[in-house]
Amino acid sequence: MATKHSRMSARLMISPAVLLLLGWMLIPLSMTLYFSFLRYNLLMPGMEEFTGLTNYRFFLTDPAFFAALWNTIALVVGVLVVTVIGGILLALLLDQPFFGQGIVRILVIAPFFVMPTVSALVWKNMFMNPVNGLFAHAAKALGLQPFDFLSSAPLASIIGIVSWQWLPFATLILLTALQSLDQEQLEAAEMDGAPWIKRFWYIMLPHLARAITVVILIQTIFLLSVFAEILVTTNGGPGTASTNLTYLIYMQSLLQFDVGGGSAGGVVAIILANIVAIFLMRMIGKNLDA
Amino acid sequence: MGRITLDKVRKAFGDIEVIPPLDLTIEDGEFVVFVGPSGCGKSTLLRLIAGLEDVSGGQIRIDREDATNLPPAKRGLAMVFQSYALYPHMSVRKNIAFPMKMAGLPQDEQERRIESAAKALNLTDYLDRKPGQLSGGQRQRVAIGRAIVREPAAFLFDEPLSNLDAALRVGMRLEISELHKRLATTMVYVTHDQVEAMTMADKIVVLRAGNIEQVGSPLELYNRPRNVFVAGFIGSPKMNLITGAEAAKHGATTIGIRPEHLVISTEGGAWKGEIGVSEHLGSDTFFHVTVNGFEAPLTVRASGEVSLSYGDTVWLTPNEANLHRFDAEGLRIA
Numbered sequence: 001m002a003t004k005h006s007r008m009s010a011r012l013m014i015s016p017a018v019l020l021l022l023g024w025m026l027i028p029l030s031m032t033l034y035f036s037f038l039r040y041n042l043l044m045p046g047m048e049e050f051t052g053l054t055n056y057r058f059f060l061t062d063p064a065f066f067a068a069l070w071n072t073i074a075l076v077v078g079v080l081v082v083t084v085i086g087g088i089l090l091a092l093l094l095d096q097p098f099f100g101q102g103i104v105r106i107l108v109i110a111p112f113f114v115m116p117t118v119s120a121l122v123w124k125n126m127f128m129n130p131v132n133g134l135f136a137h138a139a140k141a142l143g144l145q146p147f148d149f150l151s152s153a154p155l156a157s158i159i160g161i162v163s164w165q166w167l168p169f170a171t172l173i174l175l176t177a178l179q180s181l182d183q184e185q186l187e188a189a190e191m192d193g194a195p196w197i198k199r200f201w202y203i204m205l206p207h208l209a210r211a212i213t214v215v216i217l218i219q220t221i222f223l224l225s226v227f228a229e230i231l232v233t234t235n236g237g238p239g240t241a242s243t244n245l246t247y248l249i250y251m252q253s254l255l256q257f258d259v260g261g262g263s264a265g266g267v268v269a270i271i272l273a274n275i276v277a278i279f280l281m282r283m284i285g286k287n288l289d290a
Numbered sequence: 291m292g293r294i295t296l297d298k299v300r301k302a303f304g305d306i307e308v309i310p311p312l313d314l315t316i317e318d319g320e321f322v323v324f325v326g327p328s329g330c331g332k333s334t335l336l337r338l339i340a341g342l343e344d345v346s347g348g349q350i351r352i353d354r355e356d357a358t359n360l361p362p363a364k365r366g367l368a369m370v371f372q373s374y375a376l377y378p379h380m381s382v383r384k385n386i387a388f389p390m391k392m393a394g395l396p397q398d399e400q401e402r403r404i405e406s407a408a409k410a411l412n413l414t415d416y417l418d419r420k421p422g423q424l425s426g427g428q429r430q431r432v433a434i435g436r437a438i439v440r441e442p443a444a445f446l447f448d449e450p451l452s453n454l455d456a457a458l459r460v461g462m463r464l465e466i467s468e469l470h471k472r473l474a475t476t477m478v479y480v481t482h483d484q485v486e487a488m489t490m491a492d493k494i495v496v497l498r499a500g501n502i503e504q505v506g507s508p509l510e511l512y513n514r515p516r517n518v519f520v521a522g523f524i525g526s527p528k529m530n531l532i533t534g535a536e537a538a539k540h541g542a543t544t545i546g547i548r549p550e551h552l553v554i555s556t557e558g559g560a561w562k563g564e565i566g567v568s569e570h571l572g573s574d575t576f577f578h579v580t581v582n583g584f585e586a587p588l589t590v591r592a593s594g595e596v597s598l599s600y601g602d603t604v605w606l607t608p609n610e611a612n613l614h615r616f617d618a619e620g621l622r623i624a
Contacts, residue, residue: 184371187362189388190363191367191368193392194388
């Protein structure tokens with residue numbers, strides 16, 4: 001890529017791919033933007049008209065919006081806390097030499113391969129069901145009243161299910177990071193008189209900072225758009241107790257047939273996601289430098 | 291005080307015994323170098339002393355106290371690692387302060403020791419940098435600084451210079467020797483480089499396959515190697531070892547003669563040979579001479595002015611007083 005000539009031809013040759021990607025991104029985005037300014041209801045086809053910011057006003061003043069916003073934040077933060085802390089603990093365990101290490105490591109990754117709908121249904125019907133679920137049986141065996149997870153603590157239950165799915169990812173990334181730690185550093189710290197807990201705090205945790213950043217960034221992207229788990233377990237309910245932004249937009253456009261309102265919600269979600277992204281990069285992005 | 295005694299110390303990994311029972315005493319204030327080829331167990335021995343590996347048998351005493359089962363931190367030893375093992379996310383100051391912080395020393399005492407160590411090691415200008423911003427030699431000094439501030443009973447060095455380039459190595463060698471003279475603390479130093487061993491040590495311990503081959507001052511080892519292995523290992527270039535008929539003439543299985551104890555002549559002498567490659571160092575010239583009837587070519591030292599070229603016929607005469615004789619077991623015949 002040294003000469004002007006080769007730079008030119010390189011640009012020429014990657015341009016089809018760039019244009020395709022640009023179109024792929026820009027067309028849906030501009031259509032969403034366009035729809036968000038229309039009064040567009042699927043029950044009244046052909047009667048679309050420009051309404052300015054009305055859709056936004058309705059969406060942002062909807063009490064469900066604030067509930068959904070709060071639920072989204074709780075879901076993302078809750079899952080991040082569980083997966084990062086749990087991931088570090090699991091990675092520390094799996095880093096120890098033990099019999100059958102290889103197989104155990106593969107098994108740990110397994111939940112990541114189960115598709116979200118399936119795992120949420122398994123959790124709902126086989127574990128959390130208040131009559132037939134494993135937890136209900138366990139409670140009854142102990143003489144306790146079975147707990148109806150999905151109606152009594154819907155958001156916490158969904159946080160649990162999603163955490164279970166993402167824990168392997170966090171564990172895997174953190175385990176590889178832990179394995180790349182120079183053993184001599186730990187030995188040096190040991191000679192320096194640091195007991196295990198201080199070696200963890202002063203040597204291992206700073207070494208893991210970059211991996212934790214990667215886990216948080218990647219998971220946040222996916223956790224902002226959790227949908228299938230909610231759809232198959234609680235349907236966003238009871239009320240709006242487990243509705244997040246993604247689910248609210250789905251309800252608006254496909255259950256209430258209000259494409260305009262749904263599009264306005266989509267635009268709001270994009271803006272919020274970008275705000276989150278900017279804050280995240282500001283706060284922890286510096287860990288990725290150098 | 292730092293007197294370290296190893297009493298029948300043994301180490302096995304599974305069924306493989308890397309260090310058969312071994313006795314060794316390191317006196318207080320001594321600079322002891324463990325030297326030997328790769329895989330001879332010298333680093334393992336150091337790690338046993340440090341407490342990073344558990345002994346399989348025997349006893350380690352530090353200042354007459356049994357330290358065999360003490361954890362590394364309680365032994366009062368400081369170690370400098372081959373990779374330096376600096377903490378990459380901490381500044382130089384924090385790296386040096388780490389052992390003191392772990393020991394819970396008061397802040398002003400920490401500051402004082404950091405300042406004096408930094409001054410002694412020329413690190414004052416780099417205290418707020420991260421290890422990643424330092425050169426190899428500076429990192430090495432930070433690692434030494436981290437060891438000094440603990441004021442340990444003894445320093446343990448695990449091949450500390452092997453990651454440095456040749457020029458820096460010579461410089462650091464002097465600095466470490468200088469440090470030893472100033473602190474007068476026991477130092478145990480592991481290397482595979484016999485030049486480092488010869489130049490720095492008060493006492494050299496030559497190891498092979500976990501066994502101590504010989505212990506002694508550098509010149510003792512050089513002048514009176516106990517066996518063929520030590521004879522071949524100590525000295526650069528290597529001692530010439532000759533077997534066969536010529537050795538039998540001297541009543542030995544193997545005879546050894548150092549390159550500087552061979553006289554080279556173009557007129558006549560004991561062994562007739564042909565010049566091979568010559569290495570000119572300026573002050574000296576080393577000739578590799580192929581002698582008829584000898585297995586390997588002999589290395590001969592001559593002064594820098596001697597000029598002989600490839601293929602020339604020469605005669606070599608060994609200096610009889612400096613001839614080393616070894617028996618069938620490879621042991622020295624006195």
